[in-house]
Amino acid sequence: MGQCPECGEWNTLEEHIEPARNVAANPVTAARSPGLAASAGEVSALAEVSTAPEPRLSTSVDELDRVLGGGLVPGSVVLIGGDPGIGKSTLLLQTLAALSRHYPSLYATGEESLQQVALRARRLGVADAPLQLMAETSVETILATAQQLRPEALVIDSIQTVHSAALSSAPGSVSQVRDSAAQLVRWAKETGTALILVGHVTKEGAIAGPRVLEHMVDTVLYFESDQGSRYRLLRAVKNRFGAANELGLFAMTEDGLRQVRNPSAIFLSRHECAVSGSAIVVSREGSRPLLLEVQALVADSSLAQPRRVAVGIEQSRLSLLLAVLQRHGGVVTAGEDVFINVVGGVRIHETAGDLPVLAAVLSSMRNRPLPMNSVLFGELGLAGEVRPVPGGEERLAEAAKHGFTLAVVPEKNAPRKGIKGMEIHPVRRLEQAFEVLFSN
Numbered sequence: 001m002g003q004c005p006e007c008g009e010w011n012t013l014e015e016h017i018e019p020a021r022n023v024a025a026n027p028v029t030a031a032r033s034p035g036l037a038a039s040a041g042e043v044s045a046l047a048e049v050s051t052a053p054e055p056r057l058s059t060s061v062d063e064l065d066r067v068l069g070g071g072l073v074p075g076s077v078v079l080i081g082g083d084p085g086i087g088k089s090t091l092l093l094q095t096l097a098a099l100s101r102h103y104p105s106l107y108a109t110g111e112e113s114l115q116q117v118a119l120r121a122r123r124l125g126v127a128d129a130p131l132q133l134m135a136e137t138s139v140e141t142i143l144a145t146a147q148q149l150r151p152e153a154l155v156i157d158s159i160q161t162v163h164s165a166a167l168s169s170a171p172g173s174v175s176q177v178r179d180s181a182a183q184l185v186r187w188a189k190e191t192g193t194a195l196i197l198v199g200h201v202t203k204e205g206a207i208a209g210p211r212v213l214e215h216m217v218d219t220v221l222y223f224e225s226d227q228g229s230r231y232r233l234l235r236a237v238k239n240r241f242g243a244a245n246e247l248g249l250f251a252m253t254e255d256g257l258r259q260v261r262n263p264s265a266i267f268l269s270r271h272e273c274a275v276s277g278s279a280i281v282v283s284r285e286g287s288r289p290l291l292l293e294v295q296a297l298v299a300d301s302s303l304a305q306p307r308r309v310a311v312g313i314e315q316s317r318l319s320l321l322l323a324v325l326q327r328h329g330g331v332v333t334a335g336e337d338v339f340i341n342v343v344g345g346v347r348i349h350e351t352a353g354d355l356p357v358l359a360a361v362l363s364s365m366r367n368r369p370l371p372m373n374s375v376l377f378g379e380l381g382l383a384g385e386v387r388p389v390p391g392g393e394e395r396l397a398e399a400a401k402h403g404f405t406l407a408v409v410p411e412k413n414a415p416r417k418g419i420k421g422m423e424i425h426p427v428r429r430l431e432q433a434f435e436v437l438f439s440n
Contacts, residue, residue, distance in 0.1 A: 054073045054074075055073075055074060056068075056071030056072060057071050057072040057073075057074065057099065057103060057152060057153065057194055059071060059072060059095045059099060060095075060099070061094065061098065061259065062259060063248035063249060063250060063259045063260070064091070064095060064234065064248055066248055066286075066288070067221060067234050067235070067236045067246045067247065067286075068236070068239070068241070068242060069236075069239055069241045069242015069243060070241075070242065072099075072196075073194065073241045074152070074192040074193070075188055075189050075191075075193065075194070076194055076195070076218045076240075076241060077184070077185050077188050077189075077195045077197065077216070077217040077218050078194075078195070078218065078219040078221065079159075079196075079197045079199050079207065079213065079217040079221070080092070080196065080197070080198055080199065080220075080222075080223070081198075081200070081201045081206075081221070081222055082201060082222060082223025082224070082225075083201060083205075083223070083225070084200075086223045086225055086232060087223060087232050088157075088198050088223060089109075089111075089157055089198065090120065090124065090252075090257055091250070091256075091257050092107075092155050092157065092198065093107065093117065093120060093121060094124055094126060094257060096129075096131055096155055097121065097124075097126035097131050098126075098129070099152070099153050100129050100131040100132075101129060103151075103152035103153060104132070104149065104151045105131055105132065105152065105155075106131075106134065106145070106146055106149055106151040106154045106155070107131055107133050107155045107157070108133075108134050108135075108136055108142050108154065108155065108156050108157065109135055109157045110135070110137040110156075110158065110161030110162055110171075111158060111161055112135070112157075113135055114133050114134075117133055117135075118133075123254075123256070124255060124256040125255060125256075132149060132151065136162075137161050137162050137163060137171060138162070138163065138165065139162045139163065139164050139180045139183050139184065140164065140183075142156070142162065143183065143184070146191075146193070147187075150191075152193065153194045153195075153196070154193050154194070154195050155196045155198070156184060156195070156197050156198065157198040158197070158198035158200060159177060159181055159184075159197045159198065159199055159209070159213070160172045160177060160199065160200045160208060160209065162176075162180045163176045163180060164176060164180050164183065166179065167179055172208075172209075174210050177209040177210060178210050178213065181197065181213055182216065185216050185217065205222075207220075214238065217238075218239070218240040218241060219236060219240065220236070220237050220238040221234055221235065221236055221237070222235050222237055226345030229344075229345050230251055230253075231251055231252075231260070231344070231345070232249070232250040232251070232252060232257065233247060233250075233345075234248040234249075235285075243286045243287055244286070245285060245286050245349060246285065246287065247263075247285035247286055247290070249263045249266075263290055264289075264290055264291035264292075264398065264402055265402070267291065267293065267343055267346060268280065268291055268292075268402070274369030274370065276363045276364055276366070276368055276369045277296045277297055277298070277360055277363050277364030278293060278295050278363070278369070278370070279293070279294045279296075279357070279374075279376055280292070280294075280374065280375045280376065280399075281293075281294055281348070281352060281353045281355075281375070281376060281377055282352070282375050282376075282377045282395035282396070282398060282399050283346075283348050283352055283353060283377070284350060284389075284390065284391050284394075285349075289391065289394050289397075289398035289399075290346075290398075291375070291402060291404075292342055292344065292348065293342070293343040293344075294341075294348075294356045294360050295340070295341045295342075295360060296338070296339065296340055296341075296357065296360035296361045296364045297337075297338075297364055298333065298336050298337070298339075298361055298364040298365045299336065300335065300336060300337075301335055301336055301337040306333075306334070306336055306337050306338070307337045307338070307339070308338050309337075309338070309339045309340070310340045311340065311341045311342065312340070312345075312346060312347050312348055313340060313342065313347070313348050313353060318338070318340055320382075321354055321357055321358055321361075321380060322338065322361070324358070324382060324430065325358050325361065327384070328383070328384030328430050328431065329358065329362070329384075329431065329434060331361075331362055336365070340357060350389065351379035351387075351389065352377040352378065354379050354380040355378035355379075355380060355408070355430075355433060356376040356377065358380070359376055359408075362434065362438070368438060371406055373405045373406060374406040374408065374437070375396075375399040375406070375408075376407070376408045376409070376433070376437075377389060377392075377395060377410075377413075378408075378409060378410040378413070378427075378433075379410075380430060384429050384430045384431070385428060385430075386410045386411070386428060386429060386430060386432075387410060388410040388411075388413045389410065389413065392409060392410070392412075392413025392414070393413075393419075395413075396409070396415065396419045396422065396424065397419060399422070400419050400420065400422045404422065405421060406422070406423050407419075407422055407423070407425065408427060408436050409425070409426055409427070410426065410427065410428075411427060413426070414426035
């Protein structure tokens with residue numbers, strides 16, 4: 001604008017730079033703009049920094065504590081996302097109700113009224129918990145209230161509904177989500193309050209809003225579930241205070257979410273007799289070995305380009321494995337439809353499922369079941385070699401605990417002392433594994 005709207009004069013506007021807060025001292029910047037100068041910050045020697053373990057607040061929900069790495073760390077910020085209605089608010093209300101019996105806790109909701117939260121608490125059987133509630137969407141009001149109550153744990157449900165008065169944009173916009181989250185994270189770090197943020201997700205399943213939101217927090221958790229399934233998987237995709245990719249399992253009931261203590265027993269469908277196209281893999285989610293059933297169906301295709309359908313593993317991984325099967329196993333699936341499914345709606349995020357997938361495919365093609373009570377795991381290379389995977393002995397111990405008596409594993413994963421009650425066959429190549437599985 002070149003003309004002043006008040007007096008009508010031209011070229012009379014002058015630029016004034018407002019001094020910024022908390023700007024690090026920089027001699028060059030300070031010389032150019034004296035208003036930006038700031039005092040130097042504190043510096044600590046690396047050897048003098050305390051490395052004592054962080055104290056944790058137990059949530060009284062063992063599966064959640066497992067995913068968090070042992071509980072909530074004071075001053076940490078946790079972001080939890082998932083599809084609508086999957087159970088985020090239910091789990092957090094149960095968790096905060098249990099925490100409030102030992103620590104002062106505050107639940108701030110921007111999506112529901114206090115009556116709705118109270119009705120859910122009554123249904124969950126936690127209506128008598130000494131939990132503080134507030135229905136508010138202003139981040140300044142929430143922080144002022146928290147400053148007065150001084151809670152040890154604070155839940156914001158959800159970050160997309162709160163807004164800052166300093167911005168004119170609507171709640172849920174990129175700027176509002178980023179600024180509101182920044183204020184909440186800064187306050188949590190300064191006061192040592194454990195902060196949990198609920199985040200909406202897009203249709204692709206990622207947390208809505210700017211990606212910087214996931215970088216700002218210490219832990220990112222995702223709720224996963226198949227449509228119609230009563231089971232809920234809580235997975236850590238980022239954790240500064242514990243193992244990433246750790247998994248917790250819950251079952252949705254009329255009384256809320258209930259912990260599943262033995263997930264392997266749920267995902268395994270122990271058939272009365274051996275069936276073709278089925279293989280048991282010992283997967284590993286974080287620090288937990290998990291037994292899963294991989295099913296394959298191979299059928300003659302009437303299409304010019306046969307179908308390749310994978311549920312629970314990556315589609316591209318299936319194509320790669322079928323190429324390895326043809327080159328090093330001598331089995332051609334060019335004219336066949338191949339369908340792969342991991343039972344229970346679980347996704348295998350590691351390569352230990354390579355060998356079980358091809359074993360199930362070959363079992364279905366030949367209509368020959370794998371040996372009863374057998375388990376497999378191992379990564380396959382493009383040269384047909386069976387590569388080791390982490391935690392081989394823990395996987396075998398978990399399989400033996402559930403009554404499996406035969407295991408086909410990579411040679412480098414075979415334990416030196418063996419596993420009591422289990423016959424272990426270490427293999428180097430894909431052909432060796434097939435010889436063990438289909439020799440009878």
